[in-house]
Amino acid sequence: MSSNNAVIKTWFAQPILEVFDLISESENENLIKEIKSIKSNTESGGEGWNTNVYNTYEKFSLHTSDFFNDLTTKIEFHTDKFALQLGSEAEYKVSESWFNFYNKYDYQEYHCHPLSFFSAIYFFKNPENAGKTIFKSHEEPNMLPLKNLKRNILSQSNCDYSPRARTLLIFKSNLLHMVSQSQSDEPRITASFNLV
Numbered sequence: 001m002s003s004n005n006a007v008i009k010t011w012f013a014q015p016i017l018e019v020f021d022l023i024s025e026s027e028n029e030n031l032i033k034e035i036k037s038i039k040s041n042t043e044s045g046g047e048g049w050n051t052n053v054y055n056t057y058e059k060f061s062l063h064t065s066d067f068f069n070d071l072t073t074k075i076e077f078h079t080d081k082f083a084l085q086l087g088s089e090a091e092y093k094v095s096e097s098w099f100n101f102y103n104k105y106d107y108q109e110y111h112c113h114p115l116s117f118f119s120a121i122y123f124f125k126n127p128e129n130a131g132k133t134i135f136k137s138h139e140e141p142n143m144l145p146l147k148n149l150k151r152n153i154l155s156q157s158n159c160d161y162s163p164r165a166r167t168l169l170i171f172k173s174n175l176l177h178m179v180s181q182s183q184s185d186e187p188r189i190t191a192s193f194n195l196v
Contacts, residue, residue, distance in 0.1 A: 008154065014175065016135065017082040018161075019168040022074055022122065028166050032124050034067050035099050035189060045098065050109050053179075054101040055192075062097040062191055071122065072097070072193075075168065079118050079195050082170050092118055092195040099124075102131055102188035108179040110136060116173040116194035123167045123190050130188035132160040133169070136176040 023031075038060055044052075045059035062068040072094050079092045095116060100108070113119040121133060137157045149155060160180070161169065171177075173194060182188055 010154070012138075014135070014138070015082075015086065015171070016175075017078065017168075017170040018163065019078050019170075020164075021166050022078075022168045023071060023166060025166070027070065028124060031068065031071065032189060035101070035124065038099075039101055051107055053106045053108055054103075055098050057096075057098040057192075060098065062099060063094040063193065064097075068097075068191075071191075075120050075122065075170075075193055076195065078168060079120065079170055083118070094193050095196045096194040097191060099189065099191045102179065102182045102190075104182055104185055106179075106188075107131060107181040110176050110178040112176050113173040113192075113194050116196050118170055118195040119173040119175075120168060120170045120193040120195070121190055122193070123163055123165055125165050125187065125189040126163060126167075127184045127186040127188065129182070130162075130184035130186065131179045131182040132162045134158050134160040134178050134180060135171070136178075138175075 038056065039054065042056055042060050044054045045057035046055050056062075063072040076091075076093060080090075083090065083092060102108075135158060139157055146155065151157065163169070179188075
């Protein structure tokens with residue numbers, strides 16, 4: 001039986017935008033210094049997690065600080081360009097933001113960001129073995145897995161990222177994601193943004 005007239009379509013692909021070198025190395029270093037200063041004077045935020053990763057959720061918002069204005073502006077710019085590729089001509093603004101400081105053995109369980117359209121992760125510092133950001137497919141969880149399955153690009157159930165510093169990821173806010181446990185002696189420093 002011939003399959004010459006059969007074509008696989010990827011109609012429900014999950015888009016994730018990856019932007020490299022979002023800001024300069026010197027600006028990135030200055031922001032890391034500011035983050036460390038804020039961390040020394042601000043209690044950790046976020047409640048109800050199984051993990052105790054230090055973050056500033058509801059304690060300090062990056063997008064309301066002049067110090068992080070350039071970073072916020074660039075994230076909004078790239079989100080609008082990404083949205084345009086998805087067919088949305090609207091402008092999106094950061095409504096929530098915080099930073100995360102992962103030490104050795106820290107991790108973050110699966111979650112999504114409700115009440116926003118887009119979410120973004122900016123990597124200030126991401127040393128080797130400091131944990132991967134893992135995205136989970138929207139594949140129906142109650143469906144039987146295919147027989148003798150060797151996952152490939154068309155059947156993967158999750159994908160992971162461990163980008164270099166100064167990388168930005170933007171994705172739709174309903175996409176489940178997590179951070180695997182860090183095995184690095186150096187901290188992993190990221191920021192999270194929600195846009196409406």
